[in-house]
Amino acid sequence: MISRGEVHDALPSNPPADVIIDKWLEKLNSIDDPCVEIVEQSGVLFDFWLFGSQGSIENIWDSFSSSPIMTHFGWSPLVELAFDTNRDLIHPTPVWEPFLSTQPFRSNIERYTMLHGLLVLHVRRGDYQDHCDHLAKWSSSYMSFNTFPDIPDRFSPPEGGGWGENTPENMDIYLSHCFPSIEQIVAKVESVRTTDAAAGLQNIYIMTNGAVPWVQELKDALKKSGHFTSVTSSRDMVLNWEQKYVAQAVDMLIGQRAQAFIGNGFSSMTSNINMLRMANKFRRDSIHFW
Structure with missing residues (x-):
């Protein structure tokens, strides 16, 4: 012992x-x-x-x-079947692709290939605002997997914070990265859309726990740009009673395979998605944060 x-x-x-x-x-x-x-x-x-x-x-x-922990990582059949069931909703495409659940497992990198044209957003809402306030008061930095030097979006805690407190200006800075408004989300999407790693984006999927009316408002705002064929979210997914308990894992699988991903640098869920993306050799300049 x-x-x-x-x-x-x-x-x-x-x-x-x-x-x-x-x-x-x-x-x-x-x-x-x-x-x-x-x-x-x-x-x-x-x-x-x-x-x-x-x-x-x-x-x-x-x-x-390069360890078996990552090279042999695979999502459960329950998660993969939920992805297969909703694939045309998430990423409508005329290109035929066999269902994950029908394919033998060989390796993480071979199984979870990129969904070209898909942009995934991770947008935390609800009580996460309180968590963002807490992060700001303690001048927190991004999660470790979100701080690799060749990921383009960087964040350094602004000066002026104290022990359990911060300035109003700094609190606003934290909220823009941790709990962005619809206007800030749309602006970030437009900025990312013009990058080389995001060339050819057509569809957006929003991973979110936001209230349905707010999510609809966000979807409408993103559609107004005219740059995307479809905009869908976690709230649109068709899941059976078992899959509802693993809905966040289904979202992670979608984020893992996206051509480009915009997440919350303070979130462990975003961090784990980026861990999987980097393990699968996706371009690190395809990873962004609010």
Whole structure:
């Protein structure tokens, strides 16, 4: 039995992933026993500080992305069938493509190929505004997978924040990135649409927990540009009673395969989608944030 503290108490504050791994390898190699158990409730090996800290994961990315954890990652049949059922809604195209659920699994990168012409937006609403206020008060940065240096959209916490408080001007800056208005969303979409990695976009899918009337208002605003053939959202999906419990996973699969993706840099859901996109060798300049 090993307590987390036996390893982590000797680490510096907020260590990067490689330092944590090396220390655990040192500890495990010193034990002459084939079976090791971590003391229950002694803490996790990789905590939310690691996944929420800029630059904490980059130095293990090559080994992690090429490990079976990523190369053999696959969505469950329940999730894939929901995608297949709604594919024409999400990404109407005259090009025939076999259903995911009918294909044998070979690898993550072979299975979840790009949906050319699809732009996916991740728009958090509801009580996320309170969370955005909290992030602003503590001058938080983007999640670690959202801070890789070759992702074009960067965010540095503005100066002037304090311990649990911030200026009104800085709060507005955080909200524009974390809880954007319809006008700000439309402006960002127009900006991304002109980039090289987004050439040929035709359809938009909005991952959101927003109220139906607000989502409809957003869809109408995006359609007014005249640049997109279809604009749909999570609220339009046809899901059976089982699939409703994994609706967020279905959204993640769609975001993973999009030609271009605009997400919330503070969101772990956006972060995990970007992890999958980078593991699948999608262009990193196809990733954007509000």
